[in-house]
Amino acid sequence: MDWNDRFAASGVGRPGPPSVLVGREDVVPTTGRALDVACGRGTVAVWLAARGLAVDAIDAAAAGLALGRELADAEGVSVRWIEADLDDGLPVGPAYDVVVCQRFRDPLLYPAFAGLLAPGGLLVMTVLSTVGDTGGRFRAAPGELRAAFDHLDVLVDEEGDGEAHLVARLR
Template identity: 65%
Template sequence: MTDSDRERWDARFTGLGPGEPGPPGALVGREHLVPASGRALDLACGRGTVAVWLARRGLEVDAVDVSPVGLAAGRAQAPEVHWIRADLDDGLPVTGPYDVIVCQRFRDPALHPALIGALAPGGLLVISVLSQAGDAGGPFRAPPGELLAAFGGLAVLHHAEGHGEESLVARG
């Protein structure tokens, strides 16, 4: 990610405050799938609303983002979370195993094998990307079916695609 991208995210998060903790969209109505303990990883966490939610549920959380402004907003709510400033374009900056991995709207197909490798046996993967399905497309949008193709070897619990987004919930 370029410095201008990081600066764009910092500007977006500046002045927004910490945000309301909550589950990722693909888990709404499926919160019971999240274990009450274990390790969790929130990638491209932004202001950390999902990371804070996971920590409040009793998980040890690593939260990764490129924006120090976003990370500071999350840290203000949950200093117990391990907030990691890293550019995911450089690869996964942590090692598993993780009982829960969440990645919302950050797309880098090169990371897919690393996500599978970091997932604990029986662990929960929750991932969503912007998609060309039901949308005009664009440089950051996944082709239809990308997540099923990448993670279909896991036990898929939920998959949705359309309206410009694809999401998947699966067990390792």
Template identity: 55%
Template sequence: MFPTTGHALELACGAGAASVWLARRGMTVHGVDISGVAVDQARDLAARTGVGDNCRFDVVDLDDGLPAGPPADVILCNRFRDPRLDRAILDRLAPGGLFAITALSEVGAAPGRFRAEPGELTAAFAPLKVIAAGEGDGEAWLLARS
């Protein structure tokens, strides 16, 4: 499902494993995270695996919104959810682009501030064509295309 060319944006990229995976497939990747330590680790991982030229990592506070950039062929959010970014994610996704998100969920777990409510991901990203989605054991996921 994931393309081998184009531009990817990873939100809350952490130490960069998924960004590097996308870059090794041939994509140009912009990873952002609030943690300077994580961004340094991501830059190091990209350099060590030979994809440093295909990756850019920046410290970004997503409370301020998505960073400026071109339309993304892939947007990836792993274990990160901020409903305030939903519209910006939909607007940034290129036509035919792929969106993948995993988040903590209330389904199979206790409610909490950072947990998605039942059905939240599919409702929030209803304009997209769902490829796969699910909830359970405290996690929710969605893979969809614009």
């Protein structure tokens, strides 16, 4: 089933922080610019906007973006929704204070993620991992995120239960 079909079969979500930041929400600034890459139904994007950030949110699935728009309207916040294929790369433009990418993995984009950060900017990543799982071609090998972003100040580096999480700041 493709993502548009999945979103068409699901309802509007609820705003919430990236899962790795539950209980750590204070690391996210309340001003500045944020980007949510592969935003899906936009639940994180809307949470970031409600926190006070100016948010851009990208996904290829129009049905997910439509649910995001509905959620943003219900919450009374504004998000710039961008329908784009990440196979064509990340957007070029002003730097972001927060970049989130949760449960979408493309190691070819890792250098571009770091390049999008403003000084002091926060990167929040969650990908599927082979750690604590049987494996598969979409999953990160152990240490993949740490190796890719070791030049940042790493605040959180966790792997287990089939997911890898990294939270890091550009110096």
